[in-house]
Amino acid sequence: MHSSYGVQTKVLLVEDSRTFGAFVSQRIQADLGTDVAWTMSLAETRELILREGHTFFMALLDINLPDAPDGQVVDEVLSKGIPAAVFTGEISDDLRDLYWSKQIIDYVTKDSIEVVDYVVRLVARIRANAGIGVAVVDDSSLSRRQMTSLLRAHRYIVYDVENGEACLDLLTKHPDIKLVITDYNMAHMDGFMLTREIRKRYSKDVLSIIGISAHGGLSISARFIKSGANDYLNKPFVNEEFYCRVSQNVEMIELINNIREYANKDYLTGISNRRHFFEQAQHAFDLHKDAQLPCAMVIIDIDDFKGINDSFGHDVGDKALHWFAQLLADRFGQDHLVARFGGEEFSIFLRNVSREEAFQLLDALREHVGCHHIPVGEMLLRFTISIGVSFTPQASLETMIKQADDLLYSAKHSGRNRVVVEKTSK
Template sequence: MKNKILIIEDSSTVSRLQQTIAFQSGYEVDVAMSLREAASLVKNSPQPYFVAIADYVLPDAARGESIDFCIRENIPTIAMTGLLSNAIREHILEREVIDYIPKENIQAFDYLRKLLVQLQKNASIKVLVVDDSIATLNYITTLLERHYFNVFNANNGVEALEMTEQHPDIKLVITDHEMPEMDGVSLTTHLRKNFSNENMGIIGVSSSDNKALSARFIKNGANDYLAKPFCTEEFYCRVLQNITLLEQVETIHRQANTDYLTQLPNRRYFFHVCKNMINKRPSTERMFAIMDIDHFKSVNDRYGHDIGDIVLQHSATLLQRHFGEQCIARFGGEEFVVFFENTSRNEALRVLEGFRVDLQDTAVSVVQATVKVTVSIGFASSHNLGLNELIKIADQRLYTAKEIGRNQIVSSD
């Protein structure tokens, strides 16, 4: 079920733009041109609203009453207004809004788009807040939970390190400096021993008058710094900016490690992961299979490369279905590989045979034709050979499988 958004806006032009942004961001949309219409929609909606976009001035609500209404109804609210004054800004920010966006140019709507997309991601993003002041801890936690973040708390640096051990997927740490047992800069230094700034963002926070503290935080590995007291707008901008940068880095890494056509891990990532697996368990039996789609060149020559690509994607889907828990990759061209962990030789061969039969029996239907392919597989296992040696043996056995008729597994010489 899509998240539902309530747009309260009396300008049809602005409302249409907001609707387009909301639809493109994956929301189901309700629109009200007045506070009265909004109240009726909220009363009769069978599904609670995930978020509201409320205009400050409406025909029947000239001083932000629409914002107050949404907050009373427990609807997280983004306030937007075309009136640019400090008094109105302060009047809005006195309320518990998600954010305040002035409608002064097109960049405001680009920011709205980013915010609506991010809000739906935030429930899966873990943020750790570290502060020995209960009041500050609760305040920052409330701000983050208003944006749907999954928030964890720690009262000092030692507790924070324990929390990151329990939850190594924490994406952002917001830490005070002046704390007992371990201060914020020391915590940052310890965190950077285990988490790079590509995997975890750190924002230092302090009310200290020491102007060099921000530089100390950043030189010791923090991504950002906030001086207390801070305004909520700046807080949200910095949090969003740091999360966005982490996501962009993650996207770059994923693209670098993923085969574009099949969305399987690529050769580079396969070697990186498998070598780490071998280093962690040097005495366990390691098993490797290399497989090659039979007569694939003929598929491309007869049906065209577009159909060949569909066959590769189909094969990749079956690979994920059969070997989802193992390390798999597209090795290049029509070659795929599997590195087996936590399984027996017999079980590995059983699953490989299941994949071979499934591919053989499953047709790829396209407009021009129905295409069926088979696969030849070379398999090797050892307790002491390295990955490169295993690949060489399995590749020789793949060649043998091709030579003796294709569509089979060769697991011994």
């Protein structure tokens, strides 16, 4: 079973303090670029939801309003299917239990201005969750319903199944799944076995696992971790702890992905950097060589790039590099490998293309660049490119790169703005 949310872009803020409301609204819009619709009473909120309720992905609610002093706005908003966090001046155990029982997504005590930082992070988390899949594996339908209900309140895409075999099938079909929550005590394949099977296919840096159980105490926790789980939670659990564990594990996967992306991307242009290109191109080279498929190694250089920097400044040069990188990504990024090799030099590994196809693609690129004017502020910049192309796998990828680089050198010294290709062997 699976659930997801439609596209919603706004935050509903209900807060009768003009100072606090303005500060929260401004921070969310400034830090996240997310629109905030702000009301100050239950009556205003009802009218706004009637008009725009379908646009809100979450709400931030003050539980003490002039026309709703006892938190009536919470029931009103939740009844419309809008996930909600509540603001309160103070919180007691009874109030906490009451609001968690309504399946709010969080509560925030307005005890310092620093709480706004937490609110901004919470909004960012809930917004991001709409693209993240979570698999719940438990042979108890009651337990599955409880966890899926909590996860849906946080807008995760939820998949729930009753056994390990079904979970493994889910993972192959739904790459959006970043977290698996699995019970221990299940027939045929228990939680430990499932965890070990998942770890054979998915490492901890791409998929998190939280083990859960109502039996076994600390020994179950240790066995889950040793089997490859990232975390463990005893049943029955408190909703607040469940959300904390889920968010922590999802954020760890995101952090690792961000680090990997920063390591693989060129900071200026956003396309792959030289190191990542070599990793990808080596794999592609080996496949093409083994299968005897045609390919091409391409080195491209922006002509007289130093003149652009000297005449217009490095900011304009950077804009030229970024524009050209995006052009390469748009034209070649889906089917081939593209990278910034360094400075004003770029590389492409063309997969499964003939000599004629490669030349046509690259000459069309050269012609497009030479005829195009790039808007930079109030001016229009124009430049040309030179291209060297080596065909068909040689002894090594390094050999192809060196040949392409030598051919680029020939293109530069024979007049620039041209494609020079490796000659066919006789």
